Amino acid sequence: MLDIQKIRADFPILSEKVNGKPLVYFDNGATSQKPQIVIDAIAKYYQEINANIHRGVHTLSQLATDAYEISRVKIQHHINAKFSHEVLFTSGTTFGINLVANGFASILKPGDEVIVSSLEHHSNIVPWQMLCEKTGATLKVIPINENGELILESFDALLSEKTKIVTVNHISNALGIVNPIKYIIEKAHAVGAAVLIDGAQAVPHLKPDVQDLDCDFYAFSGHKMCGPTGTGILYGKEEWLNKLPPYQGGGEMIKEVTFEKTTYADLPHKFEAGTPNIAGGIVLGTAVDYLNNIGFDNIQKQEEALLAHATKRLLEIEGLKIYGTGKNKASVVSFNIDGIHPYDIGTIIDKLGIAVRTGHHCAQPIMNFFCIPGTIRASFSFYNTIEEIDTMVEAVKKAKTMLS
Known part of the structure; x- marks a missing residue:
């Protein structure tokens, strides 16, 4: 107890x-409230090791880089990702979903189909509508019953070889319904579709095991699990992250730049352009530790x-x-x-x-x-x-x- x-x-x-x-x-x-250990960790970063990461040879930069990458590994273990480079730091669930939707613009063509559910937060509807408008793909919707549960027979009927990605939340933010995502993932994979899970409302309550789930993407926010605002994670299977183009261009996500051609950095940096929320990323690891200790x-x-x-x-x-x-x-x-x-x-x-x-x-x-x-x-x-x-x-x- x-x-x-x-x-x-x-x-x-x-x-x-x-x-x-x-x-x-x-x-x-x-949003969840924050324990004192998280509040203190934010101050500690700025008081003791504030520096930009991955770019400096000086001591503070190395300390900050190490702390940031240790946090990435903590989160890798927390969600049971196979590799740490499958864990991308984002500003939150919305950013992660938009990153994937933007990437699928290079994959979809007219006649392809995207499936969402009637239980989705706007952040897991609007990016896919925008994607379909851009590519000519069609958005399909899994209906719900009077209890607020997904009608799985209707989902099964929607699936076809035209389905390229299925994206549903793990837990409904409005109703609290826990969706049968393992079933959804298995069925979607059977027709060759990728699956993104919006885990924003799930991670405060449970530990997602992304390898057991076998999802292709899993997005969540730090601020709902006792972490700082402006933090989040996008997990993606290595093969999928290698297929998708970068979401943003800038520093850190490049290997080499000339005016003729730019080559991109390896994962995870390919998707982490610019100076990140360093303190937030480090302290998200602190929040994960706190929850696991409980x-x-x-x-x-x-x-x-x-x-x-x-x-x-x-x-x-x-x-x-x-x-x-x-x-x-x-x-x-x-x-x-x-x-x-x-x-x-x-x-x-x-x-x-x-x-x-x-x-x-x-x-x-x-x-x-x-x-x-x-x-x-x-x-x-x-x-x-x-x-x-x-x-x-x-x-x-x-x-x-x-x-x-």
């Missing part, structure tokens, strides 16, 4: 007050208990409906109350110190499917407590009374 109070002491912001009330932070799906089995047990309690307590409220009721869920509850706009609930409970997300969560197709303007989303992390959930439920009841 986790010592939750000891863990909460690692996070300075959790002792803050908002509008005179103790902070109850249930917007972890948007243990993902422990994290999952705590979050399963939070989800079960929140679901039970919220359903006690008359007129409340939960969206995303599939069997496999992460610690997210997305709900509405009959006749009340989600924004109004969110605004009132904020006055009581409770942070939730309201709106369409950058997943408008999901909201359109359910014919709603948005939801109230409470997303939990391992540092949250049962008592905080009870506080939220009472606050929602109060808001309902005020707005009815």
Whole structure:
């Protein structure tokens, strides 16, 4: 069992007050809070080894380079990538998805097909729409059922020799549904298609094993897993990263430049043009260490208990409906109350110190499917407590009374 109070002491912001009330932070799906060890590591980098990497022979540059590359290896081991050069540092999930979509512009032709799902965040829809417009390929969409689960029979029917890439999220940011990505990957590979997994909402809750999954690409953000903002990872199989052209041109990603011709650097530097977020990359490794020290089995047990309690307590409220009721869920509850706009609930409970997300969560197709303007989303992390959930439920009841 986790010592939750000891863990909460690692996070300075959790002792803050908002509008005179103790902070109850249930917007972890948007970004997680940061432990003191991560905050300190950012300061330590700038205080002790701040220098540009891979380019200097002086001591500070070597120290910074070593720390950056050690972090890459930590992340390689964390996701079980075969090689460290399959791990690319990015600014986040959105950047990683766009990098792959941009690369596929050199592969797709008119008549080819790209498959996404109805559960996607806008960042895993828009880049593929742009790609299809550019190449003449066609975008196909896996539908969902009333529980918010993908209809796999429809996915099977969409697959054909025209399918070149399938891209789905591991866990839905809006509903918390955990998708059967191993099934999706296996089926896509059977027709020769590549697969990209958006892991932004998964990595705070579990350790993805990219070799076991056999995905071709896996993208995620650091800030959702206790790391700094502006950090992320794109994993890509070596053979795929060698096929794709560079996403950006500049320093670091080149081997040789003349005005007649430029040759590109080897992986991973081919995709890492310019000075990166050095501190962020190093400290992402610190965050990964922190989570592994807690243990993902422990994290999952705590979050399963939070989800079960929140679901039970919220359903006690008359007129409340939960969206995303599939069997496999992460610690997210997305709900509405009959006749009340989600924004109004969110605004009132904020006055009581409770942070939730309201709106369409950058997943408008999901909201359109359910014919709603948005939801109230409470997303939990391992540092949250049962008592905080009870506080939220009472606050929602109060808001309902005020707005009815």
